[in-house]
Amino acid sequence: MKIARWTDDAGVGEGFVVGDRVVPFPGGRRVSDVLAGGVAAARSLHEEVKDAEGVPLSRVRLLAPLVPASVRDFVAFEEHVEGVSAGVEGKSDVAPEWYEAPTFYFTNPHTIRATGDVVAIPDTRRLDYELELAVVIGGVAGSTGETLDPEAAASHIFGYTVMNDWSARDLQAREMKVRLGPCKGKDFGMTLGPWIVTADELDPFLDDDGFLAVRAEVFVNGERIGEDLVSNMGWPFPELVAYASRNSIVVPGDVLGSGTVGNGGCLGELWGLGRDIPPLEPGDEVRMVIEGVGEIVNVVGDRVPAPALPPARPRPRIRQRA
Incomplete structure (x- = not known):
């Protein structure tokens, strides 16, 4: 369905x-x-x-196929981490902690875009796409969605949709140096669509280890830039959902992204590997296709400058009012 x-x-x-x-x-x-x-x-x-x-x-x-209750986005592909870390740190490095548990961040559910939308962007010169498959959480009778094990988590997966986690890499790089984020490098837009495909439709693509072996591709202005199998992620989706629910809760309408696929799932990975590919610019078309789910297409819109804010002001750290 x-x-x-x-x-x-x-x-x-x-x-x-x-x-x-x-x-x-x-x-x-x-x-x-x-x-x-x-x-x-x-x-x-x-x-x-x-x-x-x-x-x-x-x-x-x-339109976007749902108004999410929340959006979590994981970083579940080792190859993506290898490439992006090379661009940021000058060498490919996957921290040992990455292997210990699936990491995610929360992003903005209020700036969800639909396929066909022109996506306005911040004042960035390093605009990137991120090709992902996302799960949509559904209700399960008798379950609160709290601290699920992987088997129970699987029953909460209602379906799947294609995700483009738009990224302003220059803004993101500054934010991450503060050891918090990403925030304004990400929260201006995320495309979901074209619809939600119920989980049973993708059951034929499950491999023997429970990973979804569906093909994911991304095209910029008609040229294929990246391709991967979603089954190359480090954890299957039920384990991502279980981790998200740990000492917490997942509810119907939550969206959980897989993180960016490898092998060109984003430009940042390719930049880290030394590929001379320009950042996205207004007017560029980005098309993402995931086997068994569908495709989303967006055009990059104009840069929208934001009002200037002053930098932090040094304060005297006085502990008593005058």
Whole structure:
């Protein structure tokens, strides 16, 4: 099953993609309702409306397939870490701590973009894409989503969507020197789409170790820049979800990105390996394709300068008011 949000002359619609048409959920339900109900309930809803006339996909504009409750993004591909660290530190280095547990950061759920959007960018000269597969969390009866083991975590994976974690590498580099972040190098935009494909649709791609062996590709202005198998990640998705829930909670509508795939999954990796590829510029088209899920396409928009802020002012560290 594929679940989508869209807009057309009738307004915003939410429902299933059935063949070459979109069909609204019955009873005015929204994507958030369907995620909370879980995959089995979604399948029953699909049976109700799968033969409805719907609206041709060609007559709607797809929106991001959900309004996330939160967005976590992992760094689960060793090859990506090798390449990016070479660009930042001058040599390829994967810290021993990377192997101990899957690391992630939280980013902004309010700047999610859709396929087809022109993505405005900050005042950066090192704009990059990041090709990822993301899981979308659904509801499971009787579970709070807290401190899950991998088996329980797998049941919380409702489906998958393509993710582009847009990155301003120059802004990010400054932020990371403060030993916190990334923040403004990342939170201006993230593309999700074109829809959510339910987890059962990708079961045929699971290898013997539980990794998803789906092909991921990225094209810039029609030229393929990167390609990888998602099964090259260091942990399968249920283990990422389990880690996210550890002493915490995952809820329906949470999005968890795989992190950037290797072999050109971002320009930063290629820069670290000495490849002379220019950063993205306004007008560039970025297309990402993940087997079994779909594709997202965006054009880089204009730079939007932000109001200037003064630097930190040295303070006397007086402990008592005058």
